[in-house]
Amino acid sequence: MGRLTRAASRWALAAAVLAVGASGCSTETQPEGTAGSAPATTATATPSGAATDFARPDPSQFTLAPEGSVNEDTGQTISPDPAVWDEESRAAAIAAAEAALEAFAHPELDYDTWWAGLDPHLTQEAAEAYVYVDPANIPVHELTGSGTIIEDASAYVATVKIPTDAGRYDVLVIRTSGSAPWLASRIVPVEEAEQ
Incomplete structure (x- = not known):
């Protein structure tokens, strides 16, 4: 399954x-x-x-999982320290989203080089989905501005919008604890409505 x-x-x-x-x-x-x-x-x-x-x-x-447990869906080790929203967390979420999209946005690379750069920025679940992407089909080549958090209902999940040469992309980043790194779960292009 x-x-x-x-x-x-x-x-x-x-x-x-x-x-x-x-x-x-x-x-x-x-x-x-x-x-x-x-x-x-x-x-x-x-x-x-x-x-x-x-x-x-x-x-x-619910009670927290014991320290050292492994999240079956993400493959990350669970840490008992809770996450909080502060300026450092927000900056780290944005930086992680930008790094993931920057690694993603290389259609000129051969598959192995592209994947070696992208994989470390993804959750295990995302890696299982994006492993089948052919980088030659990616329309984005570069980020054209800084990311902005547009959704942050949880201290463990954030959506960051990032402008690119191919339009806006939204990157969903997650973390499993306050000390865990933010990792990209989804990287999706967004068609913005005409103003």
């Missing part, structure tokens, strides 16, 4: 468990072989693997 499917399955399972808990427990039993009457829940996966059809669980309900 691919990582995208496994991540979506986990979110769907978490939603189902939360839905059952929220609706209360029943002491009635059903005869063996009888299907339950619980409503079906469909989870739609985004490219990053996050489910979008239901509210996410409150992170404060």
Whole structure:
């Protein structure tokens, strides 16, 4: 089972468990072989693997993973130190997004050279997706300005918009803890509306 499917399955399972808990427990039993009457829940996966059809669980309900655990989806070692939004974090998120897009924006390179430069800037999940990209098909050649954070609802995830010679690109960067590096999860061109 691919990582995208496994991540979506986990979110769907978490939603189902939360839905059952929220609706209360029943002491009635059903005869063996009888299907339950619980409503079906469909989870739609985004490219990053996050489910979008239901509210996410409150992170404060869960305990932190033990130090040294490995995140199965990203391959990163989990650290117990929480992330906070401060100027240093924001600057690091922007720098990571710019570095990832800078490494991505080289259609003139041969594949091996391009991939060696890009891979260190990606999450494991992103690396599994971008490994199939042919750099010759990339329209962007250079960044034409500095990145700006446009979405920062979490201290662990940020979207950075960056102007390029091929138009605006948005780079989604994530980190697993306060001391973990920001890594690119998605690099996408954005068609801006005419002003």
